Amino acid sequence: MKRLLITGAAGRLGSMARQRLGHLADVVRLSDIADLGIAAPHEELVICDLADADAVDALVADCGGIVHFGGHATEAPWSAIGGANIEGMVNLYEAVRRHGRRSRIVFASSNHAIGFYRQSETIDADVPTRPDSLYGVSKVFGEALASMYHDKFGIETAIVRIGSCFPEPADHRMLATWMSADDLVALIERIFDIPVLGCPIIYGVSDNDRRWWDNSKVSYLGWRPRDNAERFRAQLDAAMDPPAPDAGDALYQGGLLATDGIHEE
DSSP: OOEEEEESTTSHHHHHHHHHOGGGOSEEEEEESSOOOOOOTTEEEEEOOTTOHHHHHHHHTTOSEEEEOOSOOSOOOHHHHIIIIIIHHHHHHHHHHHTTSOOEEEEEEEGGGSTTSBTTOOBOTTSOOOOOSHHHHHHHHHHHHHHHHHHHHOOOEEEEEEOBOSSSOSSSTHHHHBOOHHHHHHHHHHHHHSSOOOSOEEEEOOOOSSOOBOOGGGGGGOOOOOOOGGGGHHHHHHHOOOOOTTSHHHHBTTGGGGTOOOOOO
16 A cells, blocks of 8 residues: 554554554554654654544545554543543544545454453354443444444444453463464454455454454454464463462453453542
8 A cells, every 4th residue: 555554653562563564555654642763764753642633634644554553552540541542533533534435444452342251251253342441441432433434434444352462471361362463463464455354353362272252253354363372371380370260360351450440530
């Protein structure tokens, strides 16, 4: 494509995408509210607050694809989540609509949209959402917004419920939720390569021996994750004890966010 937009490009996943997705477009437009450093020859750097509708409208112009990592990435008081994750999503989709629906979007949703399901359950894309936090609620909103803009205006979005995308699992729960950077990059490549995308829900998880999420509904994408968190099990067992059987991170797919309280102002 001519131009790819990556929002949240100063964050952990956005920085990874900046390093590894440049081959998808002639120009990569990188956006964040934080410092983005020095632009490479094929990059455009844009400081943009997603809650600023006019700024987002200009940001989206001429972009054939959008990888939307922008927003508030953890649980917080609603004042922190609402602007970036609610207003920001509306501004993004409205900008795409106004610019003629040419952009295909990768929306970084989260496992916290379904975090109250038990770890004893296996779920697919058709289960009702069960958010475990205000952050999870904001992701459910984003998923619903993407669905509506697809049905009403034909804007294609891959809703990726990312599990835990880190260099390696940090705890025993992540043996089920871990997604390698290689598998995430391969997924994004397929999302932009497939002729017809639609608006699928995809669980962002590697091919772990232990997993709770069934991606059979999106087999048409042709994406096959290759990495497996099981190779880290012995390392984790040596570093820490597994959680107690009645602990939130042993009971719920969303882990401790399911047992955390509301973050008040």
